[in-house]
Amino acid sequence: MKKILTVTLNPAIDVRYNVENMRVGEVNRTKHIEKNAGGKGINVSRVINQLGGDILATGIVGGFTGKLFLSKLNADGIKNNFLETEYETRTCIAVIDKDIKGITEFLESAEGTTEDFKKFVEKYISILDSGVDIVCGSGSLLKGIGTDAYNVLIEEAKKRGIKFILDTSGDSLKKGMEAKPFLIKPNQEELEDLTGKKFNNLSEVVDTAKEIINTGIENVMVTLGGDGAILVTKEKVYKGTFPKVEIKNTVGSGDSTIAGMAYGLSMDKSIDECFRLAIACGTTNAMVDSTGSIDHEILKDITPKIVIEEM
Template sequence: MSHRIVTFTLNPAYDLIGYCQNIELGDVNLVSTNDFLPAGKGINVAKVLCDLEHKVTASGFLGDLNREAFSHLFSQLGIEDKFSAIAGRTRINVKLTEESGSVTDLNFSGFTVDNNQWQSFAEQSLSFLSDAEIVVISGSLPKGIDLTAFSNWIAKIKTICPKVIFDSSRDALAAGLKAKPWLIKPNDKELEMLVGYSLSSIDEIKKAAFDLVSRGIENVIVSLGSKGALWVSKQEAWIAKPPKCKVTSTVGAGDTMVAGIVHGLLSNYSIKQTLIFACAVSALSVSQAGVGISDKTKLNEMIEQIEIIAG
């Protein structure tokens, strides 16, 4: 048993969020601490979905030595906790915003998952997907997980729940694609990595996304930061553009977009409406420090301001 939405975060993190006027590499930098939050991509997705009034099951690995804030978050939001314990600590990632608005991420590697731990997790995780309509697999892989085993695990999940949404980067993204997830959400840089050449215009990005669709990924959504996002499927393509937004933090904007996509799909919105909603919810998220949607009125105002163009 599980909820309609299951999110997997194999390599969660505490996000230590700070502000540094201007980072000087190789020097001492003074940083004011803004927050220290239990996070990681799939957990951020779950958090936003809870704010949008969905029931979510969350799974992956968590270090047993610093689990408290995660357990607290899950019980506070009513997230069903299916995480497997790993001896040791969940990593801490550092996110520094500068006066210019640019964000520097220091993402640490974190714990190692050995083969036995992976095998038992992979097997057990398939046992609670019977009610899942959408499975979200987000983020990097901990050390120790074999890329082929990871790809095979996604393929098995697809046999139980065909709608797998996958959002990762680097080697894990390339490995996960071999299982042909139903929907992927790379950003433009990740798409460049996948195709192996630079993409300098929206037409080139669209063509690269179409290539992935023709290779069997049904939906490719490319997020483009302040320029919005592009959704390409076999049948249609749309580009959504947000208005100019005041940026407080872009950390988790991509995760918020994934949550918006899940919300639209489960609400039976059209692709066009789903993209508008996902673009609005993620654009709204950059104006605030943490991940989550606190103001539904602002969300409705943002939806009205999204420009949508047939691609």
């Protein structure tokens, strides 16, 4: 089994409120509350850990919230090695009301400095040199850190022959792509924002992914919500779909998809089988209440039902 490193440069304490009959502008009392270590890379870490992978989580945390974050991560049994700074780690709140479609979210931003990032890069290089095979860089960047932060991390990984999976959006995705990571995973909306195009059919999504492959990125996986996902490699195009299931919570499904892909690679599975596991993990996450989590019994049942077709 190969070692996986996840990078979360803008982690959070994720607070989840379950309420009934939410009323804007009035007092609302929670029926249930959860506080967890969060951030896209942490969701990836949690699922890989649940799969039994060899995982280490790193990134930048700070302040009292950062200490709470690390205690939650340790309680989850996720090995970690974070840079601790003075800047307070953010808190993100999700409000779930079963009678309201969708999830109401309040997302804080958090600060960082270029000096913090320089210190983190030193730590990151040290971790890479200790023996890492796959890196997953996920999520947004701290304010004050340049949009080219992922470029630095990707280039350091590539120098050492380490595969880098990038899952971010906006300017950090656009800049990160310049360093030619092993795989990127935008959803359709993020791909449209990236290219300035509005896709009318699947063929247009595939053609755009092929254009990205031609720039030197090895693999492009585009998630399509309820329509599954596509994976475009240098040689082939795959379409993956999942059966009709009861959806409980889609938050973290994209991160769970990344986790399945990374874990599959760590087990030397073929790329199409990695893709199958990726979709299975994303689907399983959507079928459970927790964010960035899987249920092994559901995963065992769902995986053989994932249909992978070569286009």
